[in-house]
Amino acid sequence: MRPHLAMLRDTILRHATEPHTRTRLPGLTLFRSECQTLPADCICRPRLCIVVQGSKQVIIGSHTFTYDAEKYLIATVDLPVTGCVTQATADAPYLSLSLDLDPAEIATFLLTITPSDARTGAGVAVSTLTEDLLCPATRLTALLDTPDDIPVLAPLIKKEIAWRLLQGEQGALLRQIALADSYLSQISRAIAWIRDHYAEAFDIDTVAKTAGMSTPSFYRHFRAVTMMSPLQYRTRIRLQEARKRLLTDGEDAAEAGFAVGYESPSQFSRDYRRLFGTPPARDVARLRSATGQEHSPLSETV
Template identity: 85%
Template sequence: MPSALSTLRETILRHASEAHTQTTLPGLSLFRTECQTQPVDCIYKPRLCIIVQGSKQVVVGDRIFTYDAEKYLIATVDLPVTGCVTQATPESPYLSLSLDLDPADIASLLLSTGATPPETHTAPGLAVSTLTEDLLCPMARLTTLLDTPDDIPVLAPLIKKEVAYRLLQGEQGALLRQIALADSYLSQISRAIAWIRDHYARAFDIDTVAKIAGMSTPSFYRHFRAVTMMSPLQYRTRIRLQEARKRLLTDGEDAAEAGFAVGYESPSQFSRDYRRLFGSPPARDAARLRATTAPELSGIPADL
């Protein structure tokens, strides 16, 4: 009988025809690439990510996370990250999948199990842990529902609940619980993150966002940095620059237009920040990206 990992590998090979395949199973995405990729900037939403072949590196702030088929990655808040596939060949392509995490589903599961211990500390909103058979098996059963789509409406919610239960029982269970608790530090920081993402082009002070989170300014700053691995202003800058890069590539705006559109008042400051993050000035970077035909630069596999 094939192992859960080999079952996942075969299922992804059958159903992932592109770099990023959004499946008919709600919240489940498949990824496939036959070569290493250049670093790509994107936003990770709350999700579980599992690699079944190959490896990947994800950078958040000044932290580097590396994982492969022996580990899983979990994100619990919206985080701007830089990711790249580090191991993939045509003979042994990189294969992975992600499953969105729904706070309401996790809250319902916590209520049914009574597993709501008090919060003790604030942890980073992204973590990598050892992948176990207890988690692999339900993920394999969930993914193979793609072969029997008529079963998805009935069986997928049940298996997703089992996946969430296994995560809650695993190394990152305490972190996952904080997604569902309305008064947890993670939920408070998530409210602030949502506001910053909606208003990234506006000037704001830390006191304003701390009030949105329902925290004192010193406490908010400390917990925000612990969760996102960057300061609130650094977080806003990352969001601004990612949006500006998208505008340069897809809307054809020049550097000055893109900078003003995302909230910069000084073109020189925009250029300095852009170069610091992406390695070259806006116009040069955009020209390089337009000139390449590499699939990893098209924006499709940003969540690989």
């Protein structure tokens, strides 16, 4: 194991006392699991994700991203994903971190960077974890051992991480989240609107206007970024929220379906089964009876 990776692993082992640990360092979250996990739904927000031990699988629409200690994942828009730990044991637990990405912080570097083509690309990507990115990530996490240093040193190290990302394989994609008039910022506005209105009926023209784009251009860019259509995105948000209601609020399938915007219980059951593999009642019973794993229907996963 690389020296910086070993240091990062040891720091996470000391501080990740729960499966999901929010730290005193703003924007930094630690994850730990001693076994493989059931698929869990979440909204993956703009962030950097680094696995230091074990491996993770994230599914977005029909696309699957797998990453381990040799790779990092970067997300630049809010995406409904399904994630699960695919490699973990009690002796070698899955360990990872996520760091929120700040568009304002990234924007401070744009004047010093040569502009690149603003090509439309997926809003999530996996790349090789290089030493120049791993080193500041290790130093940032090590501040958890000296919390008095966090207010002074954390902002400086976060800037270094942002700079390394901008200089890396996904730099062109990352620059887009800091530009107010970029296609990614436009799609992000549309995503925020859909998430606020997911239970309502709407057409694509309405959302395209929110993004400030023509309908054909909006549809093309939205699909490229999210790897699904606007209506598929809304359906995914609806079903994740419905699953949460079924598991945590004790609602039945019809109640959950109506609450998230479905007018037909049968259509809700068909869409639910298509996404989760089984009808609502059976799915909830399966999740509740699962033993040896902690499962959150709408958790933050990395």
